[in-house]
Amino acid sequence: MAARVAATRQAVEHEKKHGQGNRRHKGKRQAWSIDRQRLAEVQKVIHHRHGGACDTDDGATYLRAAMPHLLRLHGGGDEAHDKILGWAAVWLPTMPQADVAAAVENAFRHDPPPLKADTLAELLNMHRDERTALSLRTIGAVDQTSRERAAERKRKSAEHQAAKRQRAGATPRSQSKVAIAKAQGISLSTLKRRLKQAAAQEAANRPDPISSAIDPKDLQPTTKPGHGTGLSVPGPAREASQRQIVGAVGPTPGARTRAVPAGHAVPLPLPENGxxxxxxxxxxxxxxxxxxxxxxxxxxxxxxxxxxxxxxxxxxxxxxxxxxxxxxxxxxxxxxxxxxxxxxxxxxxxxxxxxxxxxx
Missing domain, CATH: 1.10.260 (434 Repressor (Amino-terminal Domain))
Incomplete structure (x- = not known):
C-alpha cells in the first residue's frame, strides 16, 4: 500500500508539472466551467494537506465533494464509470475499490447536485487562512460568511483600482472635492463656491507687482468682474413715484407734475414789446x-x-x-x-x- 501511495504521488506531481493546467503549456486549453474549477480546487486541497494523494481515511469526504462534478464532466455510462474509478485510484489510493464503486453506483442512481460553497467548507473543514493560501474561489470558509467574503473582494478590488489610478498619475479619490465636501459635511456646490471665494480673496490680497514681473494670473481674475463697494451709494433703493394719467387738458400721460402754484413761475427778464x-x-x-x-x-x-x-x-x-x-x-x-x-x-x-x- 505504501508503494502504491508513493507511485500515485509521483504521478500527481508529474501531472501537476507537465499537465494541461500548467501555464507554460502551449496547447489549446479547455473552456472554463464551474465543474473543472471545483474539481481542480478539491485536488489542490488534497495535495496541500497530504503532500500528494490522500493517504488517510478522509478519501470518502473528498470523493463526496468531487463526485457531482465528475458526473457532470464525464456524463453516464461505462466510460464515465471507468474515468471516475481512475480519478479515485490516483487521488484516493487508500480508499477501497469496492467503496469507490458503491459510491459511483449510488451517484449514478441519485445524481447528487453540487454542494454550496459554505456547505463544502464545512465538509472539508476549510478555514480562511488555508483558503487564502490556496487561492480558492469556489470553496468557502467556516470562519467567514459569504457576505464577509464579498465585502473583502470589494475592498481588494477598490485597493487594486486605486493603485492602478495612482500609477497612472490620477488624483486619489480621498483627496477629491467630493471626499473633502463629504468630510466637512457640506454639499459639493458649497465647497466649490467657497474655493472660488477663497481664490478671489487671494487674488485681491496679492501685492501689486510694481518692480517684479507681472503674473498672468493677475491679468485674468478667477471671478467675474463686479462693482466694488465704493462705486455704489449706501442706503435704501429709491422708491418709485406715483405717475399721473389725465385727459387732454391735464398733464401728459406718464409725466411727473411739479408742485408749483399758479402765478409763481420765476422766469428770466424778457425784452419789452415782444x-x-x-x-x-x-x-x-x-x-x-x-x-x-x-x-x-x-x-x-x-x-x-x-x-x-x-x-x-x-x-x-x-x-x-x-x-x-x-x-x-x-x-x-x-x-x-x-x-x-x-x-x-x-x-x-x-x-x-x-x-x-x-x-x-
Missing part, C-alpha cells in the same frame, strides 16, 4: 409777434401762436427746454408734447406759462 422772429427758421425777415393773444391761453391744447411765442422766448433767453419746463412747473416731455399739440396743459400750468411769457 420778440423778433429769426428768418432762417421761420421764413420771415422782420416779423414781430405781440404777446396779447398768447397771454390769453388758459389751458388745453396749445394754439400755434402760443407755441411759437414759447419757442422764441426760450431762444431769446438762451434757455433749454428742460429749464423752461422747470420754471412752468411741468416735465420736459410734457412741455414738448404740448408744443407739438399732442396733449394740453392744465390751468395751473397754463397760468405759469403766461406769467413766464409776460415777465419783463
Amino acid at each position: 420778440f423778433q422772429e429769426n428768418g432762417d427758421f421761420f421764413g420771415s425777415d422782420d416779423a414781430w409777434i405781440s404777446l396779447g393773444s398768447a397771454l390769453d391761453y388758459a389751458g388745453g391744447l396749445m394754439p400755434p401762436e402760443v407755441a411759437r411765442a414759447v419757442r422764441l422766448a426760450q431762444r431769446a433767453r438762451s434757455m433749454t427746454q428742460d429749464a423752461v419746463a422747470r420754471h412752468i412747473g411741468i416735465s420736459r416731455p410734457q412741455l414738448a408734447n404740448a408744443l407739438q399739440g399732442r396733449f394740453g396743459l392744465s390751468r395751473s400750468a397754463a397760468a405759469n406759462l403766461c406769467a413766464w411769457l409776460a415777465a419783463a
Whole structure:
C-alpha cells in the first residue's frame, strides 16, 4: 500500500508539472466551467494537506465533494464509470475499490447536485487562512460568511483600482472635492463656491507687482468682474413715484407734475414789446409777434401762436427746454408734447406759462 501511495504521488506531481493546467503549456486549453474549477480546487486541497494523494481515511469526504462534478464532466455510462474509478485510484489510493464503486453506483442512481460553497467548507473543514493560501474561489470558509467574503473582494478590488489610478498619475479619490465636501459635511456646490471665494480673496490680497514681473494670473481674475463697494451709494433703493394719467387738458400721460402754484413761475427778464422772429427758421425777415393773444391761453391744447411765442422766448433767453419746463412747473416731455399739440396743459400750468411769457 505504501508503494502504491508513493507511485500515485509521483504521478500527481508529474501531472501537476507537465499537465494541461500548467501555464507554460502551449496547447489549446479547455473552456472554463464551474465543474473543472471545483474539481481542480478539491485536488489542490488534497495535495496541500497530504503532500500528494490522500493517504488517510478522509478519501470518502473528498470523493463526496468531487463526485457531482465528475458526473457532470464525464456524463453516464461505462466510460464515465471507468474515468471516475481512475480519478479515485490516483487521488484516493487508500480508499477501497469496492467503496469507490458503491459510491459511483449510488451517484449514478441519485445524481447528487453540487454542494454550496459554505456547505463544502464545512465538509472539508476549510478555514480562511488555508483558503487564502490556496487561492480558492469556489470553496468557502467556516470562519467567514459569504457576505464577509464579498465585502473583502470589494475592498481588494477598490485597493487594486486605486493603485492602478495612482500609477497612472490620477488624483486619489480621498483627496477629491467630493471626499473633502463629504468630510466637512457640506454639499459639493458649497465647497466649490467657497474655493472660488477663497481664490478671489487671494487674488485681491496679492501685492501689486510694481518692480517684479507681472503674473498672468493677475491679468485674468478667477471671478467675474463686479462693482466694488465704493462705486455704489449706501442706503435704501429709491422708491418709485406715483405717475399721473389725465385727459387732454391735464398733464401728459406718464409725466411727473411739479408742485408749483399758479402765478409763481420765476422766469428770466424778457425784452419789452415782444420778440423778433429769426428768418432762417421761420421764413420771415422782420416779423414781430405781440404777446396779447398768447397771454390769453388758459389751458388745453396749445394754439400755434402760443407755441411759437414759447419757442422764441426760450431762444431769446438762451434757455433749454428742460429749464423752461422747470420754471412752468411741468416735465420736459410734457412741455414738448404740448408744443407739438399732442396733449394740453392744465390751468395751473397754463397760468405759469403766461406769467413766464409776460415777465419783463
